[in-house]
Amino acid sequence: MDAQRAVCLPPMADARAAPAAGSSATVPTQPVATGFEYVGPVNANLICSICTEPFLDPQALPCGHTFCRTCITTALCSGPVPQCPVDRLPARLGDLTPAGRVVTNMVDELLVYCPQRRRGCGAVVERQHAEAHLRKDCEVTVVPCGHAGCDVVAARSDIDEHRRACPRRAEACQLCGDLVVHADAEVRGSGQTVFGALRGN
Numbered sequence: 001m002d003a004q005r006a007v008c009l010p011p012m013a014d015a016r017a018a019p020a021a022g023s024s025a026t027v028p029t030q031p032v033a034t035g036f037e038y039v040g041p042v043n044a045n046l047i048c049s050i051c052t053e054p055f056l057d058p059q060a061l062p063c064g065h066t067f068c069r070t071c072i073t074t075a076l077c078s079g080p081v082p083q084c085p086v087d088r089l090p091a092r093l094g095d096l097t098p099a100g101r102v103v104t105n106m107v108d109e110l111l112v113y114c115p116q117r118r119r120g121c122g123a124v125v126e127r128q129h130a131e132a133h134l135r136k137d138c139e140v141t142v143v144p145c146g147h148a149g150c151d152v153v154a155a156r157s158d159i160d161e162h163r164r165a166c167p168r169r170a171e172a173c174q175l176c177g178d179l180v181v182h183a184d185a186e187v188r189g190s191g192q193t194v195f196g197a198l199r200g201n
Contacts, residue, residue, distance in 0.1 A: 039111040039124055046107050049086055050075060054127075055107045058099035063089050066099045116140045149181070 042054050050071035057069040065086045067075070076082045076093055084091045098104065108128035114121040115130060119140040125133045134141050139157040144150075150168040163169060170179045 035115050036127060036130070037113045037115075037117060039113060042110060043106070046103070046110070054110055055099065055103070058103055058107060059096045060099045061089075061091050062095050063087055063091070066103060069096075072096065114138055 036054075038054065046054050048055050048058075048068045048071050049065070050067055053068070055066060055068050058066050059069045059072055060066045061072070061084050063084050063086075065084055067085070072085075073093065073096075075085050076091060081090070082092050083089060108126065110127045111124055112127045112130055114123040114125065114133060116134070116138050121138050121140045123133060123138065140155050142153050143156050143159050145152045145154075145159065145163055145166055145168070147163065147166050147168040147170070150166055152162055152166070154162055167182055169182050171182050172179060
């Protein structure tokens with residue numbers, strides 16, 4: 001097998017595919033920033049000639065042309081003759097090198113709207129911080145309750161209210177001080193909850 005083909009991997013999933021809105025189906029607990037919507041026009045020198053979007057993980061060929069890593073990897077692996085898509089000069093995967101720091105910094109610092117903009121988040125962040133925003137700050141990102149045994153998911157802005165009332169939350173037993181699950185805090189053999197027993201219920 002040709003060495004070029006031997007190192008070619010299946011094309012990675014398109015990083016620009018917009019994520020589906022939250023639903024009752026399986027919800028990822030690790031949100032990923034995808035489907036970037038840029039604020040204002042982007043310098044043409046930062047646009048990949050294959051996908052016509054700003055570079056993602058920019059990689060350069062010896063001829064000087066730069067592309068997204070996924071775009072150029074797919075192009076070199078899928079064509080009958082590996083070559084630069086722009087000038088058609090011979091090129092191989094082994095020729096790829098990370099683009100210069102200036103180019104990488106410029107695309108990383110492009111301003112983008114939060115990927116959850118359609119769900120109501122109006123934040124604008126640098127692209128390099130978009131995923132961190134989703135994981136930590138975005139108020140409309142769907143997150144899990146986090147209490148063991150609870151499958152509830154909700155927007156970050158609402159999840160704290162649920163957690164405070166979640167039947168699977170841990171609370172200190174008022175009799176022994178041990179942490180117990182609120183819904184399971186029963187006095188053995190009485191059928192009463194610990195908290196109800198203390199109240200005389």
